Amino acid sequence: MRRPASTATGRRYPASLIAGLVGLATWLTLYGCAPGPGETTRDGTGPAIYTRVPPPPSREQCMRCHPTIAHLLRTNGGRHARVDCRQCHLQFHTFEPGRTRREDILPRCTRCHDHPHGPVLTRCTSCHQEAHTPLDIPAGRALANGCYVCHPKIDKEIKTFTTQHTRLYCTACHHTRHGYKPRCTQCHQPHRGTPPMAGPIRSDRAALDQCTNCHNPHKALKVRFPADTANTTCGLCHRNAYTQLRASGTKHAAFRCVKCHPGQHKTIRRCTQCHGEPHPPRLTENYRTCGKCHGVAHSIVR
Numbered sequence: 001m002r003r004p005a006s007t008a009t010g011r012r013y014p015a016s017l018i019a020g021l022v023g024l025a026t027w028l029t030l031y032g033c034a035p036g037p038g039e040t041t042r043d044g045t046g047p048a049i050y051t052r053v054p055p056p057p058s059r060e061q062c063m064r065c066h067p068t069i070a071h072l073l074r075t076n077g078g079r080h081a082r083v084d085c086r087q088c089h090l091q092f093h094t095f096e097p098g099r100t101r102r103e104d105i106l107p108r109c110t111r112c113h114d115h116p117h118g119p120v121l122t123r124c125t126s127c128h129q130e131a132h133t134p135l136d137i138p139a140g141r142a143l144a145n146g147c148y149v150c151h152p153k154i155d156k157e158i159k160t161f162t163t164q165h166t167r168l169y170c171t172a173c174h175h176t177r178h179g180y181k182p183r184c185t186q187c188h189q190p191h192r193g194t195p196p197m198a199g200p201i202r203s204d205r206a207a208l209d210q211c212t213n214c215h216n217p218h219k220a221l222k223v224r225f226p227a228d229t230a231n232t233t234c235g236l237c238h239r240n241a242y243t244q245l246r247a248s249g250t251k252h253a254a255f256r257c258v259k260c261h262p263g264q265h266k267t268i269r270r271c272t273q274c275h276g277e278p279h280p281p282r283l284t285e286n287y288r289t290c291g292k293c294h295g296v297a298h299s300i301v302r
């Protein structure tokens with residue numbers, strides 16, 4: 001059986017590549033450095049066309065032959081998108097494997113930037129791996145070793161408030177690119193369903209999904225509660241205290257938990273911080289705590 005002629009087109013190449021190669025071939029034929037057989041050189045002895053130093057390609061021409069780089073600069077080049085190719089590439093198309101070193105012809109960052117991060121972070125391209133998208137910095141060893149230089153407060157914080165997170169590299173969590181922030185649930189189950197919390201107080205369960213309302217990842221166990229935390233939120237984990245207080249029928253029952261347990265989790269305000277010394281010393285001197293007569297705080301005896 002014969003194929004229809006229209007499909008017998010063989011392999012396809014991207015038009016840009018073909019255009020690029022044709023363009024380069026033309027350019028090299030007209031102006032190339034290496035003289036072909038029978039041609040004269042640029043030393044002025046040959047025909048005039050060969051003595052003229054060719055104008056360098058325009059930015060548009062560079063971009064047409066290097067579409068990938070043009071795309072990077074256009075979409076994510078930041079302020080490098082405004083720098084002309086040739087301001088950076090003083091030399092190009094001169095690379096000869098074995099004769100030149102790549103790093104000798106490729107631009108150096110420090111020609112334009114004077115060590116912006118100080119004396120420690122000097123191997124620019126170990127972090128800025130793609131010069132045409134300089135702020136798109138993949139997570140890697142060099143970046144991981146640099147976090148503490150630029151984020152000293154967080155580095156100190158995570159070491160001061162030791163938790164299991166202290167053992168982790170910053171990049172264990174910030175693991176894709178610089179600036180990436182993970183969700184806690186990539187590594188943790190939400191509180192819902194874990195034993196002490198399973199129970200009937202469901203109304204505010206959604207409050208437990210907002211991990212960072214309560215936890216700072218860099219001091220994960222230093223939980224702080226805002227003054228408007230609902231009692232039902234505490235009740236998700238402290239069912240006894242919640243139900244006992246509600247059932248007590250005292251004036252305390254109308255309180256928010258955080259009135260007596262303000263700010264930092266596990267803080268306990270003492271009775272006397274609000275009541276002062278309500279009784280004459282004679283009455284209380286033989287009792288070590290108020291609770292000896294008034295019972296538990298969540299269900300005081302009047």
Ligand code: HEC
Binds near residue numbers: 108
């Ligand atoms: C801000 C400076 C800067 C600008 C602007 C810039 N480049 Fe680059 N370019 C570099 C650096 C630095 C490298 C080397 C990256 C590396 O070490 O791998 C590079 C690498 C390249 C390479 C790859 C070389 C290789 O063999 O890997 C090409 C091709 C290139 N640039 C083309 C262009 C073109 C075309 C433009 C303009 C549209 C441009 N560049 C704009 C700095 C720049």
Ligand code: HEC
Binds near residue numbers: 023025057063105
């Ligand atoms: C006519 C097409 C064409 C034009 C125009 C062109 N290039 Fe190239 N360029 C190539 C090809 C083909 C290569 C070799 C293959 C590759 O590395 O992509 C190359 C390689 C490079 C390299 C790699 C290392 C080297 O120097 O040999 C750099 C850097 C580069 N070009 C920069 C530029 C810049 C900057 C411009 C504009 C001023 C430019 N090119 C214009 C086709 C072109």
Ligand code: HEC
Binds near residue numbers: 080112113124134
């Ligand atoms: C030819 C000069 C030149 C070279 C070489 C150069 N840059 Fe730049 N770079 C600039 C200019 C100009 C800006 C814009 C600065 C401004 O607007 O204040 C810039 C901005 C940047 C920015 C900030 C980008 C943004 O969008 O805010 C980064 C990051 C950067 N450069 C990194 C590098 C790195 C890494 C290298 C080496 C791979 C490099 N640069 C090489 C000229 C250069």
Ligand code: HEC
Binds near residue numbers: 137
């Ligand atoms: C350890 C990784 C690392 C090294 C090494 C590094 N950088 Fe950066 N650089 C960064 C990060 C991260 C940013 C911040 C990006 C942001 O603001 O989102 C940055 C920002 C920049 C900026 C833009 C903001 C500013 O401070 O002006 C420039 C320019 C820059 N780097 C240039 C350089 C140059 C030049 C070198 C080499 C001398 C270098 N960087 C070495 C990680 C690094």
Ligand code: HEC
Binds near residue numbers: 117147181
């Ligand atoms: C060269 C300095 C530098 C290095 C190295 C560096 N950072 Fe940054 N980082 C910055 C700057 C500057 C900003 C603020 C940029 C902004 O506001 O967009 C920033 C912002 C961030 C942000 C917040 C982004 C946001 O949207 O709020 C995270 C997360 C971050 N860095 C994590 C890291 C981690 C993790 C490391 C090490 C793996 C690291 N950084 C290394 C300079 C650096």
Ligand code: HEC
Binds near residue numbers: 164173185187220221
């Ligand atoms: C990349 C994974 C990862 C991410 C993301 C992560 N954690 Fe963890 N976290 C761990 C590991 C590992 C432990 C050690 C205990 C374990 O294996 O569960 C831990 C332990 C904890 C602990 C107990 C600490 C201790 O010392 O007992 C808390 C609290 C915690 N994480 C909260 C969070 C919160 C809140 C977030 C989001 C802001 C978060 N974690 C994000 C990996 C992660």
Ligand code: HEC
Binds near residue numbers: 169
């Ligand atoms: C257990 C996971 C984890 C580890 C380890 C971790 N981070 Fe974070 N980090 C996060 C999460 C989650 C956020 C987002 C917090 C938010 O959204 O409020 C964050 C936010 C940040 C921010 C943005 C500013 C801020 O405070 O919200 C910076 C900067 C940062 N981390 C740097 C670091 C550095 C530096 C290290 C290592 C010393 C580190 N982180 C270690 C999980 C982690």
Ligand code: HEC
Binds near residue numbers: 185188189209211
């Ligand atoms: C309403 C506040 C609050 C919210 C929201 C919250 N937590 Fe917690 N979390 C706590 C408290 C309080 C503890 C107990 C701390 C202690 O033991 O000192 C805790 C303990 C933890 C622990 C360590 C003990 C354990 O159960 O393994 C992890 C891990 C944890 N939370 C992860 C998360 C994650 C993930 C989220 C979001 C899905 C989250 N938390 C949301 C308050 C909260």
Ligand code: HEC
Binds near residue numbers: 191229235236265267
């Ligand atoms: C995510 C679960 C969780 C939430 C939400 C939670 N706690 Fe806790 N709480 C704990 C755990 C776990 C302990 C430690 C129990 C232990 O050590 O036996 C604890 C302990 C306490 C303690 C006892 C301190 C001590 O020294 O015995 C108090 C008081 C307390 N919480 C108050 C609150 C208040 C008030 C709220 C709401 C604002 C709240 N908790 C929200 C899990 C939680």
Ligand code: HEC
Binds near residue numbers: 241255270295297
């Ligand atoms: C009138 C002040 C007051 C209020 C309101 C209050 N507490 Fe307490 N709570 C205390 C005191 C004081 C203690 C210390 C133990 C004691 O003296 O009985 C305590 C102890 C605790 C403990 C640890 C011992 C235990 O009983 O498990 C938890 C958990 C607790 N409270 C949670 C809560 C929660 C949740 C609420 C809100 C539903 C709440 N508290 C409301 C004063 C109060």
Ligand code: HEC
Binds near residue numbers: 291
């Ligand atoms: C955050 C402040 C605060 C704390 C802590 C506190 N109380 Fe009270 N208590 C009050 C207020 C306000 C009232 C109501 C007074 C009124 O309406 O006259 C009250 C009322 C009472 C009453 C009268 C109850 C009633 O229903 O008539 C007793 C008894 C009492 N408190 C004992 C205690 C004891 C014992 C403690 C320690 C376990 C304690 N309080 C801790 C603020 C507090």
Ligand code: HEC
Binds near residue numbers: 277289291302
């Ligand atoms: C020896 C037992 C005893 C001790 C100890 C004790 N109380 Fe009382 N308290 C009572 C009695 C009995 C009453 C009710 C009689 C009254 O109204 O004077 C009372 C009433 C109160 C009232 C309510 C007063 C009113 O106006 O309704 C408050 C508030 C109170 N006590 C707080 C405290 C505090 C705070 C402590 C610890 C510093 C404490 N008590 C220790 C026995 C005690």
